[in-house]
Amino acid sequence: MLIHRSQSEVxxxxxxxxxxxxxxxxxxxxxxxxxxxxxxxLITPDGIKPLPDKVQAVLDYKQPETVGSLRKFLGLLNFYxxxxxxxxxxxxxxxxxxxxSKGKKDSKPLNWSSEAITAFQRCKQALADAALLxxxxxxxxxxxxxxxxxYAIGGALHQVVDSELQPLAFFSRKLTSSEKSYSAYDRELLxxxxxxxxxxxxxxxxxxxxxxxxxPLTYAFRQKSDKCSPRQIRQLDFxxxxxxxxxxxxxxxxxxxxxxxxxxxITFPSQIDYDCIAETQQTDEELHTxxxxxxxxxxxxxxxxxxxx
Numbered sequence: 001m002l003i004h005r006s007q008s009e010v011x012x013x014x015x016x017x018x019x020x021x022x023x024x025x026x027x028x029x030x031x032x033x034x035x036x037x038x039x040x041x042l043i044t045p046d047g048i049k050p051l052p053d054k055v056q057a058v059l060d061y062k063q064p065e066t067v068g069s070l071r072k073f074l075g076l077l078n079f080y081x082x083x084x085x086x087x088x089x090x091x092x093x094x095x096x097x098x099x100x101s102k103g104k105k106d107s108k109p110l111n112w113s114s115e116a117i118t119a120f121q122r123c124k125q126a127l128a129d130a131a132l133l134x135x136x137x138x139x140x141x142x143x144x145x146x147x148x149x150x151y152a153i154g155g156a157l158h159q160v161v162d163s164e165l166q167p168l169a170f171f172s173r174k175l176t177s178s179e180k181s182y183s184a185y186d187r188e189l190l191x192x193x194x195x196x197x198x199x200x201x202x203x204x205x206x207x208x209x210x211x212x213x214x215x216p217l218t219y220a221f222r223q224k225s226d227k228c229s230p231r232q233i234r235q236l237d238f239x240x241x242x243x244x245x246x247x248x249x250x251x252x253x254x255x256x257x258x259x260x261x262x263x264x265x266i267t268f269p270s271q272i273d274y275d276c277i278a279e280t281q282q283t284d285e286e287l288h289t290x291x292x293x294x295x296x297x298x299x300x301x302x303x304x305x306x307x308x309x
Contacts, residue, residue: 006032040079047134047166050080050127058127063120067106070097077123081170083130088172089152090126093119095174134159134166142168142208145249146195148187151175155195157202171198186232188214193235196242203242210239215248 010031017024030036035044042049058077064070074094081087088095093116101108112120140159147154154172158165171194175182179190192210196203212218220236221244228236281287 044132047132049132050083050130054080055127055130058124061124063112063117064110067097067101067108067110070094070110071101071106074098077127080127080130081172083133083170084126084172085131085156085170086147086152086154086172087126087170088154088174089149090119090123092151092174094123131167131170133168134161136168136202137161140166142203142206143211144192144195144199144203144208145211146188146191147213148175148184148191151180153187153191153194155191155198157195157199168202169199171195184214185216188212188217189220189232189235192217192239192246196239200242208243208245210243210246211249212246213249218246218248220246 035042037043037051040051040054042051054076058073061073061076064073074091077084077091078087084090093113097110097116137159140161143158143160143165145156145158152172152174154170156170157168159168160166173194175187175190179187182190192212196210221240225233
């Protein structure tokens, strides 16, 4: 059954490629396998993960002696950044070495502290423990976990399948010098704003819940705008284009899977029935009154049949 389904899907792909005049290099194609290497990642039926040999290369990486060598290490590590929760926070001490760096050829020696050595080892272990990223399911509820510290922000995007959280990707970055002076509220708000911007391509047209351990943010959309700074208004306005569902989750708990498992399904708008809209307009007394009132609002007839939804 599975083989027949696979053959049918491959045939459909070939037909679509043929209809657009596209050709494949058969020597670069792989068929009938359960896992394969693609763009530096191992693709399996369960999800995506870093290549084992790349992980081993990071684990075997010797403690860098120069700024240039450290930059190469971080470059290798950050190729798989989407697999690493709180990467910016873990790499903070190491990235501090790069301030004023001249690039990969910078031979400036490093003065390792015990804290920096510990951070280096933790960064290597983080990749070894990297999460398996699930294949996205269009119908699965989404959960966006965000957090902020004194020097970094981060987010984790999950989907809920069979009441289990499945990671889709991780995001993190260092705070700038000015952002470090933000209040806890503003840093946590920045985390939501930045995470949604980062995952925008996965969140557009989807219902999702934001989870934060900063409870005041759950009231963000209920407060009066005159209580907000221009920056807060701008960030909240952007967030509201995607969701207004912000839920508090204690930092020591993980109840997101339980909360989202109660969501029976994500509902999508049904196809627009333009014939029904046109018929309703003909009998809409309020619309006819508006048209006859001579308002400055100009109404024009339009043909929407050319659009496909």
